[in-house]
Amino acid sequence: MKSYTKKLIMNTENEKEIINITSDVEKAIKESNIKEGIVLVNSMHITSSVFINDEEEGLKEDFLDWLENLAPYKPYQFPKGYRHHRTGEDNGDAHLKRTIMGREVICAITEGKLDFGPWEQIFYGEFDGKRPKRIMIKIIGE
Amino acid sequence: MKSYTKKLIMNTENEKEIINITSDVEKAIKESNIKEGIVLVNSMHITSSVFINDEEEGLKEDFLDWLENLAPYKPYQFPKGYRHHRTGEDNGDAHLKRTIMGREVICAITEGKLDFGPWEQIFYGEFDGKRPKRIMIKIIGE
Amino acid sequence: MKSYTKKLIMNTENEKEIINITSDVEKAIKESNIKEGIVLVNSMHITSSVFINDEEEGLKEDFLDWLENLAPYKPYQFPKGYRHHRTGEDNGDAHLKRTIMGREVICAITEGKLDFGPWEQIFYGEFDGKRPKRIMIKIIGE
DSSP, rough: OOEEEEEEEOOOOOEEEEEOHHHHHHHHHHHTTTOOOOEEEEEETTTTEEEOOOOOOHHEEEEEEEHHHHSSSSTTSSTOOOOGGGGGGOOOHHHHHHHHSSSSEEEEEETTTTTOTTOOEEEEEEEEEOOOOOOEEEEEEE | OOEEEEEEEESSSSSEEEEEEEEHHHHHHHTTTTOEEEEEESSSSSSSSEEEEEEOOHHHHHHHHHHHHSSOOTTHHHHHHHHGGGGEEEEEEEEHHHHHSSEEEEEEEEEEOOOOOOOOOOEESSSOOOOOEEEEEEEEOO | EEEEEEEEEEOOOOSSSEEEHHHHHHHHHHHHTTOOOEEEEEESSSTTEEEOOOOOHHHHHHHHHHHHHHHHHHOSSTTTTOOGGTTTTHHHHHHHHHHHHEEEEEEEETTTTOOOOOOOEEEEEEEEEOOOOEEEEEEEEE
């Protein structure tokens, strides 16, 4: 079994942002020279996500609005606000948003390539950005 | 390390449907002849899911109702509707529903079998169906 | 390729509880003697979760409140209650809560250790507890 580890550094302009990282993952697979196996891609932080969906601008905006509704910055359902903010943080919503979107994806590698459906693209979802964060890419196989 | 790749084709009768695919995954594990390792099962489409829960008819209906509430076809919270629909699509809700249910599962294989708890079953969750879609099964191990 | 399988038994005092299991996973990695690879950690039950987030007491309470809001024990949006309860069960909400939090995590192992970001910790989320349940740890690599 061979393995290959690579870390990407993300530093978003906006606090909340969705960024397509498919080509970065494809590049790592090429570098690994692994032809059959799997690739794990995960956010190394707890207020951001890695997920798979569609490269469509409107949908990305829909995701951010929808998440704000399910896990609001100001939680109207908790009149005292998030307990997490007692620590001095104000990013409680980012922990929850990332939970809905997921921490990681695992993708099949076949004949040296991402074995994907027609519309699958890998995204980094940042919910507490404007500072450097890391993404793990771990590839195992032959 | 050995690997085995198989794709299932799903073509649901209904637009939204939950289908038990555990026996298909078990069959692929047998075909692979892999005794120790893991199996990745993922939807290759961005409006359907693979997830693990209970084989119970009422619960499946609960899931569909609950998802309609969290990610409605007509999003009452967004008066103008999903931005994704500007492209001519009308399946914005399916992208969100699949996000909650998840794209993929990874399961342990021990002694040639799914190493599962007593109630774990693998399901395909379709949220924009009535047309052929594919599921990836990728097995790696020895 | 080497593999290592270990099961943890959890028996929570409370019906709903979030427990840090990072050191259990680290111990299993040591026992496996695997230096490069991945570890799969999943709940073997369908009303509990394994997920990664922050070790912070207020945030854990926020998670439980937030989940009660998204997947309530008494679903105000379904006047007749969960259909799953026709079977005699009363844990419909636990199946939904676990779905939001996720069944499993996959983590990279590099140089014999969890290759984690600064705040990543692994948790078991129990939503229907007070009885013995199992967690699967499956490690593959070299």
